[in-house]
Structure formats: structure tokens, C-alpha cells
Amino acid sequence: MPNYRAYINVPCLSEDELEEVARVLESGVLTTKDSSGPYVTRFEREFANFVGAKHAVAVCNGTAALHAALLALGVGPGDEVIVPSFTFVATAEAVALTGATPVFADIDLGTYCIDPEDVRAKLTPRTKAIIAVHLYGLPADMGALLDLAEERGLYVVEDAAQAHGAEYAGRKVGSIGHVACFSFYGSKIVTTGEGGMVTTNDDEIAERLRMVRNHGERGA
Numbered sequence: 744m745p746n747y748r749a750y751i752n753v754p755c756l757s758e759d760e761l762e763e764v765a766r767v768l769e770s771g772v773l774t775t776k777d778s779s780g781p782y783v784t785r786f787e788r789e790f791a792n793f794v795g796a797k798h799a800v801a802v803c804n805g806t807a808a809l810h811a812a813l814l815a816l817g818v819g820p821g822d823e824v825i826v827p828s829f830t831f832v833a834t835a836e837a838v839a840l841t842g843a844t845p846v847f848a849d850i851d852l853g854t855y856c857i858d859p860e861d862v863r864a865k866l867t868p869r870t871k872a873i874i875a876v877h878l879y880g881l882p883a884d885m886g887a888l889l890d891l892a893e894e895r896g897l898y899v900v901e902d903a904a905q906a907h908g909a910e911y912a913g914r915k916v917g918s919i920g921h922v923a924c925f926s927f928y929g930s931k932i933v934t935t936g937e938g939g940m941v942t943t944n945d946d947e948i949a950e951r952l953r954m955v956r957n958h959g960e961r962g963a
């Protein structure tokens with residue numbers, strides 16, 4: 744077997760984590776009918792507290808988090824979603840998965856994040872949402888984006904896949920936009936191997952997210 748420990752992005756896993764994983768496997772509860780076992784439910788609660796959001800809904804990866812968030816907002820064919828031209832491909836891919844069209848806006852060279860002025864230039868009557876990616880842990884200019892969204896009746900989705908724990912104006916990312924998405928892929932700041940989380944302060948969006956996650960079933 745190659746020596747994977749010599750690679751970059753080697754996950755840091757402690758004895759504690761190995762013991763907890765063994766405990767889950769030994770318990771036999773790998774899931775429940777509510778689609779998340781006790782550990783996932785606890786992780787959701789603690790993650791929501793960590794980012795300062797009311798709800799956290801766990802999914803299988805960050806791409807699914809973005810897809811679920813857009814579906815929960817009602818994004819679909821005929822809609823346009825503005826995304827930064829410089830990001831990981833999944834940001835635009837999730838828009839395409841809903842049948843909507845990704846529209847690329849330029850980035851601000853100071854932050855490498857989406858430029859609110861170029862977002863304004865890309866708005867059309869079909870624009871339904873903006874995805875702000877907090878790239879390399881640097882938060883996007885959420886104040887300007889939320890002002891623009893309010894002015895035009897749009898949603899702001901945070902792609903925080905690379906920004907767990909980052910702060911903007913004294914608040915953690917994941918609690919600022921209408922809905923936010925995290926990844927727990929092996930090379931991210933926090934990992935579960937594969938995993939994702941959607942956070943929101945909106946009860947209705949949270950309810951729809953849980954339905955999207957669980958084949959349309961309520962209360963899951």
C-alpha cells in the first residue's frame with residue numbers, strides 16, 4: 744500500500760475519533776428511519792450552535808448540500824443563479840443539477856470572492872439566487888450581497904465548504920445568508936470522510952431541506 748501519510752491534506756484523526764467510530768459500528772445503529780442516527784443528530788445540533796444558525800441538516804457531501812439548498816429555495820429550470828467565476832466546480836454544478844443556469848460573475852482580487860458590483864451587472868429578471876463562495880476561508884462581501892438581494896428579492900446561498908469557523912462582521916459564516924452549505928470531505932477544514940451540512944435560520948427552508956434529504960417525507 745502506498746504511504747498516504749506522506750501526502751498533503753492528510754486528515755488529523757485522534758484516538759478519540761477512532762474510538763467513537765468503533766462505538767458507532769458496534770452499536771449497529773448506522774441510520775434510523777429518520778435518516779440520521781443519534782450521532783448525526785448530535786452533530787447537527789452542535790454544528791448549528793457552532794455557526795450560530797437555528798438549523799443544521801446533514802447530507803452526504805458538500806455538492807449535495809448545495810443541490811439540496813437550491814431545491815429547498817425552489818430553484819429550477821428557467822431560473823438563473825449567479826456564481827463566482829473562480830471556485831470549485833461543484834458550486835456551478837449544483838445549479839446545473841437543478842435545471843437552472845449558472846451565470847458567472849467576476850471576483851474581487853482582494854478576497855478572491857464574488858464581486859457584488861459584477862453580480863449587479865449580471866442580474867436579469869430570471870435571477871433567483873446568488874451563491875457567495877467563501878474561498879480559502881476568506882468571507883465574501885455578505886453585506887453588499889444581502890443588500891442587493893433584498894433590493895431585488897433574491898436569495899443568498901453561502902458556499903462555506905472551505906470556511907468552517909470563518910467570521911464576517913463578528914458572525915460566523917453559515918449564519919448570515921438565507922442558507923449555507925458546508926463540506927466535510929477529506930481535504931476540508933473538518934472532515935467526516937465524506938459529508939455535508941446545510942445551515943439556515945429559516946424554519947420553512949429547514950423543513951424543505953429535511954424533505955429533500957428524505958425522499959419528500961416530512962419530519963425527517
Ligand SMILES: *Cc1c(COP(=O)(O)O)cnc(C)c1O
Nearest residue numbers: 804805806831833904905926928
Ligand atoms: C469541496 C467544495 C465543494 C463540494 O464539496 P464535496 O463535499 O466535495 O461535494 C463545494 N464548494 C466548494 C467551494 C468546495 O471547496
